Amino acid sequence: MNWNGKDTALFLQQKEYIDTAIVPVVPADFGPGMSGAAEQYEFIQLLVTFLEKQFKGRLLVTPPHAYLPDLDEWASDAAEWTDRLKKAGFKHVFLFTSDSRWREREEETGAAVIWVPSVPLGDMEDSVKYSLIENQAKQIVNIIVQKWQDSVS
Amino acid sequence: MSKKQPVSRRQFLNYTLTGVGGFMAAGMLMPMVRFAVDPVLKGEAAGDFHPTQQKVSELTDTPVRVDFSYEQTDAWYTSEVTHTAWVYKNNKGDIVALSPVCKHLGCTVSWEGNDHKDKFFCPCHNGLYEKNGKNVPGTPPLKPLDVYPTAEKDGLLQLGKPEANNV
Structure with missing residues (x-):
């Protein structure tokens, strides 16, 4: 399910089937790191779109969680996001990010952090871009399915 | 001299004016016809496949x-x-x-x-x-x-x- 009116209305009806939330976590850097941050956003968005296509009926893609990477408490909001999503009925919460600092903070977020190093997609042709994202996403598909199976057994 | 001429001045002017007028009429009508039949042609070309x-x-x-x-x-x-x-x-x-x-x-x-x-x-x-x-x-x-x-x-x-x- 995408973050739009139609899908979220369907989510509210079919809550018992949709137990997974995906949060794109992206830095909002308006200084010299701007293009790096924008590249990360572009990459993460494409990846998340692909996963949403695969698993439309079981996961909801939330609006991106943007943070200011140079603040001292840059990671402090994430735990609150996880908390609220879990209260809303999501059993599994995944944070998708290209910022490797999140790996050390995984425990305090209370969610599963999936770190994917971002690839500058800039001038790449669409078909190349698509197959690159697809390859990355296939590995993540396995991680997600594994999580689902672990929670059943 | 004028007897040898098979086309009189009057005929010559008639022919040329009809010819030029015909081209002008065609020039105006052809785009109109093309616009009129365009939806039919487009329907065939696009297809749903x-x-x-x-x-x-x-x-x-x-x-x-x-x-x-x-x-x-x-x-x-x-x-x-x-x-x-x-x-x-x-x-x-x-x-x-x-x-x-x-x-x-x-x-x-x-x-x-x-x-x-x-x-x-x-x-x-x-x-x-x-x-x-x-x-x-x-x-x-x-x-x-x-x-x-x-x-x-x-x-x-x-x-x-x-x-x-x-x-």
Whole structure:
């Protein structure tokens, strides 16, 4: 399910089937790191779109969680996001990010952090871009399915 | 001298004026006619089928994944969308192209996924479909998988807009 009116209305009806939330976590850097941050956003968005296509009926893609990477408490909001999503009925919460600092903070977020190093997609042709994202996403598909199976057994 | 002339001045002027006038009338009428019949011509040219790279001769009775993309306009945003179909030949030799979109909540199904022999499997809530797209009772989906109309052009498969399956 995408973050739009139609899908979220369907989510509210079919809550018992949709137990997974995906949060794109992206830095909002308006200084010299701007293009790096924008590249990360572009990459993460494409990846998340692909996963949403695969698993439309079981996961909801939330609006991106943007943070200011140079603040001292840059990671402090994430735990609150996880908390609220879990209260809303999501059993599994995944944070998708290209910022490797999140790996050390995984425990305090209370969610599963999936770190994917971002690839500058800039001038790449669409078909190349698509197959690159697809390859990355296939590995993540396995991680997600594994999580689902672990929670059943 | 004037007796030898087969065309009189009056006739000459008549001929030239009719000729030039004819061209002018044609110049005005032809675009009008073209505009009038344009919707008819356009209807034939556009068609509803999208080409794929799949050779029809290479299809077997095992479903294969066929990806195809085309441009789609969403409000003012034009983008290239990619769609997938599972395509095989049934025992009558007809081409069957099924949409991979699960009729439960819209996940993507795969052929023999997760070791389900001769079935389409949906990983989200363990939905199952027979090879012809019919949903297996007792699993979450309530309707069969949609089916694409198929066409062939230059040996390559073309797919239309998915429609409800009556199996």
